[in-house]
Amino acid sequence: MLKLVGVGGGQNWACSVAGTGPRGEEEAAFEVSRPGDQREAGRRGPGWGCAEIPSSAPEAEMLRAGAAGSPRGGQGVGEVGESAGEGEERPARHPPAPALRLLSRKQRGGSEERKTSEHDLQGGRLSRSPRAAPPALGMGDRGAQPERPAAHSPGAAAGTGVAAVNGLLHNGFHQPPIQQQLFCRQGSASGGDAAPPRPLLLPELQPPPLLPQHDSPAKKCRLRRRMDSGKKNRPPFPWFGMDIGGTLVKLVYFEPKDITAEEEQEEVENLKSIRKYLTSNTAYGKTGIRDVHLELKNLTMCGRKGNLHFIRFPTCAMHRFIQMGSEKNFSSLHTTLCATGGGAFKFEEDFRMIADLQLHKLDELDCLIQGLLYVDSVGFNGKPECYYFENPTNPELCQKKPYCLDNPYPMLLVNMGSGVSILAVYSKDNYKRVTGTSLGGGTFLGLCCLLTGCETFEEALEMAAKGDSTNVDKLVKDIYGGDYERFGLQGSAVASSFGNMMSKEKRDSISKEDLARATLVTITNNIGSIARMCALNEKIDRVVFVGNFLRINMVSMKLLAYAMDFWSKGQLKALFLEHEGYFGAVGALLELFKMTDEQ
């Protein structure tokens, strides 16, 4: 309960706060970044008009505790969404609790939950794209206290966004407007006037209340948490999300663009240098690369406006990265780093020992899904994130088209990294891992390196683009002289991948390009085939392909689009996303906000 109370205050920072007074906001965040200094920071915020909170009427205090402490109160804390009854293989670890649940908090059934989530998502859509419309000011349940002064009211429309912050905080979506009902109810329950609540200033901008000296220890504790949340609810900069895969490390970095001069002045030197280093370069060391074209600009995250950068480097460079973290004294800025992927476990010890950094390890599939949903919800700098190929079976007419993923469930999510994981996603916190295959991007590159002597993915793909796999593969017509009519197989279908390589003469005359192409086609078609079977078994007709195997890999995308369409006779649709390999890292970043919130 206490936890919930604390969280209740904290949720607000995630809302879109385009119009909020920047100064206070920055400062709060800034101060929090200095460990052990929070109390001071809070007190130092004069003129925010919130010092009255601790002295607010006891009944108001109780109200808050009560409201927030209800099972679904305030917002979803981790455990809220962890429904035991879902029976899925992999229940989401920290599914966000949609605010809507506030209304149905006594019905925690599995099906109820699922439905709720969808509603929630749709709700999120209604208020998404903060760039398009002036964002609503987020308010926590504190907004229910009419006596609280509205000193820094940014003038945003009241009502809509009050609890939406929850959603954005936890899943990247705004809350549905229905939240207002709750708001009103709370208002009347408090015994106060039934007038619509006034917009309030962001809680994180509020100075922490003074600790009453006479309260019971429990109450003290409660107050303390509330107070802390007021300070901690935004994680200190820098904001990173990291996904350490088998081959690549994916790093997302949020660069705040709304830094005030004052803030800039106070910004510690190494934080500044990290920001400058990352944003002014597009390549780091020999192998680190920033995918500039993927940068999400003018994004509002956790109450701050800025750009989200997408960086990758090979996992084998991880130790150098950790070393750098140690040299740059990264640990002085940040005590934890949100990381997912297998490497979060593998390198945890190294991070702690070498760089004095505590990794916050996160489940990779949770992160993948939350990251994907979030990025899709904010769009790709005004363009859609999701796309498909029109006329996939006709090479002449085949072209990329935007796809609206507003209502994405159920979807089969095929994550193609070094290996492949296939998930059936029914809602944002209800999914299961259907299967996986070890024939993935790592196999393509590994085999290409062995067969052609190439060294990089780019090199392999470049060769593949020039090659012809039909010299390598045995086609149906190579065996049967034409179509295999008995089974309706076209003569041009591949009967045996690498089948022609059984012959020595053909082995001796084959080009590296052809081999690279055949490897790519073999791996891609196999993934397509397994994905298609899973879609059939799970009765899902949308298949979303993500993962870095698809990076700069138009051949595979078109093959997958073709395969889904052709073999299902048009029943299945292959979908793709612009930020193909970065969703895990984005999900990890989102967890950073949530984690801070939960502290």
Add this chain to the structure above:
Amino acid sequence: MALFLCGSLTKLAYYSTVQHKVAKVRSFDHSGKDTEPDHEPPYEISVQEEVTARLHFIKFENTYIEACLDFIKDHLVNTETKVIQATGGGAYKFKDLIEEKLQLKVDKEDVMTCLIKGCNFVLKNIPHEAFMYQKDSNPEFRFQTNHPNIFPYLLVNIGSGVSIVKVETEDRFEWVGGSSIGGGTFWGLGALLTKTKKFDELLHLASKGQHANVDMLVQDIYGGAHQTLGLSGNLIASSFGKSATADREFSKEDMAKSLLHMISNDIGQLACLYATLHGLDRVYFGGFFIRGHPVTMRTITYSINFFSKGEVQALFLRHEGYLGAIGAFLKGAEQDNPNQYSWGENYAGSSGLMSTAPELCLAQRTRSGTFDLLEMDRLERPLVSLPLLQDPSSYVPDTVDLTDDALARKYWLTCFEEALDGVVKRAVASQPESVDAVERAEKFRQKYWSKLQTLRQQPFAYGTLTVRSLLDTREHCLNEFSFPDPYSKVKQQENGLALKCFQSVTRSLDALGWEERQLALVKGLLAGNVFDWGAKAVSDVLESDPRFGFEEAKRKLQERPWLVDSYSEWLQRLKGPPHKCALIFADNSGIDIILGVFPFVRELLFRGTEVILACNSGPALNDVTYGESLIVAERIAAMDPIVHSALQEEKLLLVQTGSSSPCLDLSRLDQGLAVLVRERGADLVVIEGMGRAVHTNYHAALRCESLKLAVVKNAWLAERLGGRLFSVIFKYEVPAQ
């Protein structure tokens, strides 16, 4: 004639008529019985040539295609064959060569149709055709008993590519999917990676490699944390994931192993997905990728278990390599409708399943690769399951699985080896007028001896090894060398002797009170059963003292209580209403059938029970054959009014079992017998003799009352059962309600 030509091997299937000698019995034409002199045999034996149909399957390496065609040409003499059925990828390639060389038109048949026809055929006709492969267990093969309904199933054929076919009925099947990652991928990619040309060599490399050097495992990504996360660290996260680097060299062995895992896992996964989609749990794997290669069977089995979480079984076939040829042949012979017949594997003419030890198997394969055989004999009459079996799908005829039971296997193989001299002697003696009998008997000895040695090395070579299969193999080998019935003369003599005693035996039985008589009848049955040339202990006595009599046999019997003794229950039952109809499976000729079985039959008839007396269709040891039983019954009818009228009124019916084995497989019985059993409403089954009631059917559950009786004439077996030599088994069973 049909050919199956695939990438590297040609499988030839042809149909031949085989002439072989059979012993026939015929009654003398007696004008008056009382003129019959004492020494005259009761009937005459003649050896005749009989023509039976046999299917031959031969495997050639494609490099020997010319030799193969020569072979065919030689066998085409005097036949009217104008068309040859050919299937497989090679049919396309070799069409011209075949047509030119053989002057025959090549009919290309659809590969999958042929494979499936062949698969249905072997599943239906060859016992223990399908098996599971279990790594690290001894034996590695676990054979499946033939399911009465083989459909539906999934056939995953792994040739160059993979075809997945759902088979629903004899004629209905559907290509449900496939994959281009198959044997050709292993071979082609493997050849590129390792510069190793041959498929077998690649497999050999793979069996020595460490895939973890090339594959990225879960533990490579997660470090040691996989344990706490409940992940298996050894799972492959990314095949060849470690080879994406220029600064490391990888060994051929490791790459081959990684490739093998990659392909096997992929195929297993797809097979599971298709099995799930179509709700099937029986998946048969075939194609050259599998073909008896323990390495691939192991990885496929592992993959299926992993992906299906144990719900789908990977099954392999002993004669997988012949499916296409069998199917092509069946297709060509459709006008004859081979499916209407039952077929039996001729153990004498078939080479067995290969061993799994990689070293051993490579050597063997190079030897047998060019020439591998399977022969199937067409049986005169179709075989079906006994309608009285409680559960035909779970019925296992054999009591002891010698593939499983190493101790028993050792004993029985030795036992059969030791008895071989006697069998050879007996075979020679049975044909005194033949000039080459000694020579043929010697060939028989060599052949059977080598089979026994093969079985010592590879107990699984012909499916589950049992006492029955050892006995059957011996019979097949004897037939192969024209010893159709080595015991015919012995049987003739014994029958003559026993017939002379029949009346005195029945008279003394009739003089007894009811209760005494019942026990005496049962004892007679058991005593008669001591006369069994199959058991060494008895044949010793009989050879040294041919007058060894019925009474002496009775004295040898164990006193009650017997080793297994439910006689009291049986007696109690006899006090109740008579059975409607009894089905009796007879054992030996002579004293057994005449002085043991017939008096018992007579009592049943007297009670008002109809009797179906079932004897073997063909000879096996000194077992009474159907032909002999007809003569014996005729002779007894002449002496006994009860038997006489029963035969007249068809209350006593003589039928053949359809078998020529000293054992009894109740799932493969003559259709006529099954029809009769159903028509007459048989409610009692009597199974007599060690071969039929102990080696087989000891645990068989029937839907009606049954009596299994035998005298244990083998000291080792007696001891195993907890008794002594000549212990008595009297097992009266009533099915649970």
